[in-house]
Amino acid sequence: xxxxxxxxxxxxxxxxxxxxxxxxxxxxxxxxxxxxxxxxxxxxxxxxxxxxxxxxxxxxxxxxxxxxxxxxxxxxxxxxxxxxxxxxxxxxxxxxxxxxxxxxxxxxxxxxxxxxxxxxxxxxxxxxxxxxxxxxxxxxxxxxxxxxxxxxxxxxxxxxxxxxxxxxxxxxxxxxxxxxxxxxxxxxxxxxxxxxxxxxxxxxxxxxxxxxxxxxxxxxxxxxxxxxxxxxxxxxxxxxxxxxxxxxxxxxxxxxxx
Numbered sequence: 001x002x003x004x005x006x007x008x009x010x011x012x013x014x015x016x017x018x019x020x021x022x023x024x025x026x027x028x029x030x031x032x033x034x035x036x037x038x039x040x041x042x043x044x045x046x047x048x049x050x051x052x053x054x055x056x057x058x059x060x061x062x063x064x065x066x067x068x069x070x071x072x073x074x075x076x077x078x079x080x081x082x083x084x085x086x087x088x089x090x091x092x093x094x095x096x097x098x099x100x101x102x103x104x105x106x107x108x109x110x111x112x113x114x115x116x117x118x119x120x121x122x123x124x125x126x127x128x129x130x131x132x133x134x135x136x137x138x139x140x141x142x143x144x145x146x147x148x149x150x151x152x153x154x155x156x157x158x159x160x161x162x163x164x165x166x167x168x169x170x171x172x173x174x175x176x177x178x179x180x181x182x183x184x185x186x187x188x189x190x191x192x193x194x195x196x197x198x199x200x201x202x203x204x205x206x207x208x209x210x211x212x213x214x215x216x217x218x219x220x221x222x223x224x225x226x227x228x229x230x231x232x233x234x235x236x237x238x239x240x241x242x243x244x245x246x247x248x249x250x251x252x253x254x255x256x257x258x
Contacts, residue, residue, distance in 0.1 A: 204244075
């Protein structure tokens with residue numbers, strides 16, 4: 001704010017002036033450059049109003065920018081009043097003020113006007129607010145920040161290969177036991193498989209082999225999501241082809257070719 005004010009002070013002549021200005025809190029008003037006004041815990045709003053004059057006359061058109069600054073220490077908060085004709089008016093709810101600003105013991109109120117026309121630039125302190133709220137420390141965002149250190153995740157751990165081999169062996173053994181049980185109990189006549197359409201038979205065994213391969217890769221290194229994805233692709237085909245094979249075997253059984 002000081003650097004901006006310094007630049008504005010370098011302007012040769014200011015023709016603007018502020019008139020009929022007052023600062024009020026919940027209806028209690030003081031004129032510009034008057035006594036400080038108090039901000040209490042029950043205060044609801046801060047109102048600032050003033051006229052912008054050019055050599056004592058109302059402006060024909062408002063400046064490009066009119067700002068009202070509330071300054072606490074070295075922290076500024078900018079607000080932009082509504083401009084109608086040459087009158088500026090601002091109503092700030094106390095609840096909208098930053099915690100640091102409204103809890104600072106002393107708040108300076110200033111008006112900053114900027115325009116391409118040099119004579120229409122102005123910076124002026126117009127009042128002061130004494131806050132009776134509990135003071136607060138400066139927001140953390142204005143202080144020094146700790147160094148950001150990225151923590152890289154350690155490589156994903158997999159089960160011991162020996163355990164994986166035991167599980168793979170168990171899966172293969174269960175599949176072999178299933179076929180042996182079917183054959184011993186005469187539940188399926190594998191001789192009839194050769195009588196089925198060749199395409200269904202090959203596809204059925206390919207699907208079984210793929211499912212076994214998916215489970216083997218899961219026990220070795222594949223994630224559960226990869227396993228589910230692969231299973232969702234192979235399983236529907238296996239169910240469809242398997243139903244065709246079982247239907248053909250059932251028809252052979254009914255024909256007495258079991």
